Amino acid sequence: MARPMSERWRSGLVLLLSVALFAGIVLFAPGSNLSAVRRLLGLQSPLGNPAEVPDEGTYAFLATQPGGDDPVAWDPCREIRYEVNPDGGPDDAVELVADALADASEISGLQFDYLGETDRRPVWESRFVPGFGRAEPVLFSWADEDEVAELDGDVVGLGGAGAIEEGGWSRYVTGAVTLDTDDRAELAAARGLDPETVRRATLLHEIGHLLGLDHVDSPYELMQPHNSGITDYAAGDQAGLAALGSGRCS
Numbered sequence: 001m002a003r004p005m006s007e008r009w010r011s012g013l014v015l016l017l018s019v020a021l022f023a024g025i026v027l028f029a030p031g032s033n034l035s036a037v038r039r040l041l042g043l044q045s046p047l048g049n050p051a052e053v054p055d056e057g058t059y060a061f062l063a064t065q066p067g068g069d070d071p072v073a074w075d076p077c078r079e080i081r082y083e084v085n086p087d088g089g090p091d092d093a094v095e096l097v098a099d100a101l102a103d104a105s106e107i108s109g110l111q112f113d114y115l116g117e118t119d120r121r122p123v124w125e126s127r128f129v130p131g132f133g134r135a136e137p138v139l140f141s142w143a144d145e146d147e148v149a150e151l152d153g154d155v156v157g158l159g160g161a162g163a164i165e166e167g168g169w170s171r172y173v174t175g176a177v178t179l180d181t182d183d184r185a186e187l188a189a190a191r192g193l194d195p196e197t198v199r200r201a202t203l204l205h206e207i208g209h210l211l212g213l214d215h216v217d218s219p220y221e222l223m224q225p226h227n228s229g230i231t232d233y234a235a236g237d238q239a240g241l242a243a244l245g246s247g248r249c250s
């Protein structure tokens with residue numbers, strides 16, 4: 001005949017199960033409610049690592065934290081979800097976006113999650129701030145200046161992000177890149193530049209804004225407002241992107 005479990009043994013077992021249950025909740029519970037606990041326990045870490053690039057060249061941030069120099073950036077512990085509306089874009093619109101994001105990801109360490117194609121249309125609150133609800137994924141799209149007034153004149157594209165503030169810390173949670181359907185890549189071709197290279201460079205520039213980079217005066221960076229032949233992220237652009245990928249997890 002089995003002996004009944006002693007009280008001490010039983011309460012020890014209950015304690016053990018409670019600890020296991022708590023650990024399970026902390027480790028596997030979805031949502032952000034327990035993110036503070038995860039952070040305290042050191043369980044939350046960035047999804048990728050920024051490239052090790054020298055802090056050279058010129059770069060600037062679109063926004064900094066209130067009362068500090070730290071840039072407003074995306075949460076490196078979360079994937080940046082995005083959709084593409086290829087309407088009005090080149091045939092390889094989705095691939096073009098994915099390739100450019102792969103470049104930005106390699107330098108910043110930030111990770112992107114492609115949700116698929118969408119019918120959503122771009123809305124801009126101002127030059128670098130899309131007019132989207134803060135829960136909406138990043139939208140890549142093509143439009144003309146009749147639909148998006150900010151594309152007026154010689155503006156070839158728009159890029160930017162919208163932030164929320166929690167506990168005195170701001171982070172980007174939605175964003176957009178809108179490229180002009182009036183494809184100036186063909187004009188560039190007339191000047192002897194490869195249209196594909198020009199399209200890609202424009203996209204990389206706008207993704208720079210999406211991730212938090214501002215324009216700089218230097219003619220050696222892709223983030224200069226009027227491109228004079230730089231077709232890839234240069235030294236300062238890379239240093240800025242690496243800094244933007246080193247943000248705080250929330």
Ligand SMILES: [Zn+2]
Pocket residue numbers: 205209215224225
């Ligand atoms: Zn720009």
